[in-house]
Every structure is written in structure tokens, then in C-alpha cells.
Amino acid sequence: MEIGAVNSLSYEDFVDTFGNVVEKCPIIVAAVWSRRPFASLLDMEVSINEFIEALPESGREGILRCHPDLAGKDLQSGTLTEESREEQGHAGLDTLDAAEIAHMARLNTQYKLRFGFPFVICARMNNKATILRELSERLKNDRAVELACAIEEVKKICHLRLKTLMLHDLPNKL
Ligand SMILES: NC(=O)N[C@H]1NC(=O)NC1=O
Structure with a gap:
């Protein structure tokens, strides 16, 4: 394209x-x-x-608040955007067992209580283990550092979505 x-x-x-x-x-x-x-x-x-x-x-x-939780209720109920579903699937978040889902939900809730926005990470550049590790680690950040860190992840997600569109999807759309 x-x-x-x-x-x-x-x-x-x-x-x-x-x-x-x-x-x-x-x-x-x-x-x-x-x-x-x-x-x-x-x-x-x-x-x-x-x-x-x-x-x-x-x-x-x-912007962060527009993101769905990782392995959250939208994934469980099938209401994720197509892009997010693919990304979360790529990181293996669609095959978590009940205990892993509960663990992720606990950390997501803790994170949201601390920062007032959801935890965002580029799922396609991670897997379940690195996501859980980053979630625990980033919970310790100052708010300003964490906001900047989360926005950098939004940019990584955007980069990969743009690349996918240009390489694969766009020729069919235009
Ligand atoms: N919460 C969160 O990080 N969500 C996202 N990450 C990603 O790669 N796709 C998303 O929807």
C-alpha cells in the first residue's frame, strides 16, 4: 500500500x-x-x-481508559475489538485457566485503584508471564512515570496495528 x-x-x-x-x-x-x-x-x-x-x-x-483489561470481561464475553482480540490471543491470554484469570483480575483491579486507569501493555510483544511480571513491577511506579510508560505501550500497539493494516488489510479495504 x-x-x-x-x-x-x-x-x-x-x-x-x-x-x-x-x-x-x-x-x-x-x-x-x-x-x-x-x-x-x-x-x-x-x-x-x-x-x-x-x-x-x-x-x-x-486514551488509556479506552483500553479493555487484559484477560478481562470483554475477552471472556467476546466483546473485544477485532484488533484487541488478536493481540490478547497472540499473548496467550485467551487460554488462561480460572486461577490465572482471577490472578490477572486481582492485579488489574489493584492497578486501577492505584492509578485511575487500566494497565496497558503491547500484548503482541509479550506473553502471559512477561505481562504478569510487568503488571506487578509497574504497580510500584510513580504515577507520572507510569502514565508515560503506559503511553509508550499505546504507541507500540499503534505501530503494530499500522504495520498490519499497511501490509495485509489495507489492500482489501481500499
Ligand atoms: N489493556 C491493554 O493493554 N490492552 C491492550 N493491549 C494490547 O496489545 N491490545 C489491547 O487491547
Whole structure:
């Protein structure tokens, strides 16, 4: 997929196509559309990241709050977005036993009580063991450090979603 084809998309098609590169936050690509033409996919990704970084703290927290819990109720009830389902499946979170689900839920709850947003990590770059380890470790962070760390994970998820779209899904969509 050529960046030229992306640059020629109407904002409706652009948002339809890239709306979930940041989970349930289509407003981000809707805003970034006006920064076209992009020189490359990387240029578009940089624009998304700059937009996120320019948000006030409440906006960055809001992005995190749009993410589903890992191995949480959306996974159990089949209501995850397609992207999130694939990512959580890739990390093996769809094959946890009851004790592991309960353990993850306890840590997720502890994390949310401490920070006021859900634990976010790039599932495709992890597995169940590293996710549990990171969840326990990051619970010890200061709030500001943790917010920055979680936003970096959002950027990693966005990077892989963009790459997947450009390599596989986009030729079928456009
Ligand atoms: N909570 C959380 O990290 N969710 C996500 N991580 C990821 O890779 N996909 C998600 O939906």
C-alpha cells in the first residue's frame, strides 16, 4: 500500500480505515488527517504520536481508559475489538485457566485503584508471564512515570496495528 493512496483518502475513509490504530480513539486519526500529505507511513505515525504527546494529562489518561483489561470481561464475553482480540490471543491470554484469570483480575483491579486507569501493555510483544511480571513491577511506579510508560505501550500497539493494516488489510479495504 502506497502512502499516496492513504493521502488521497477522504476524512471519512481515513477514519474508517485507521480509526482503531489507537484503541477506540478514532478522534486521534480524525485530528491527524489534517496533517496530510504524509511523506511516509513513519511520518503518519510520528504525527499520531505528536498529537498524543501534545494532549493534556487528562487526555492521555482518557486514551488509556479506552483500553479493555487484559484477560478481562470483554475477552471472556467476546466483546473485544477485532484488533484487541488478536493481540490478547497472540499473548496467550485467551487460554488462561480460572486461577490465572482471577490472578490477572486481582492485579488489574489493584492497578486501577492505584492509578485511575487500566494497565496497558503491547500484548503482541509479550506473553502471559512477561505481562504478569510487568503488571506487578509497574504497580510500584510513580504515577507520572507510569502514565508515560503506559503511553509508550499505546504507541507500540499503534505501530503494530499500522504495520498490519499497511501490509495485509489495507489492500482489501481500499
Ligand atoms: N489493556 C491493554 O493493554 N490492552 C491492550 N493491549 C494490547 O496489545 N491490545 C489491547 O487491547
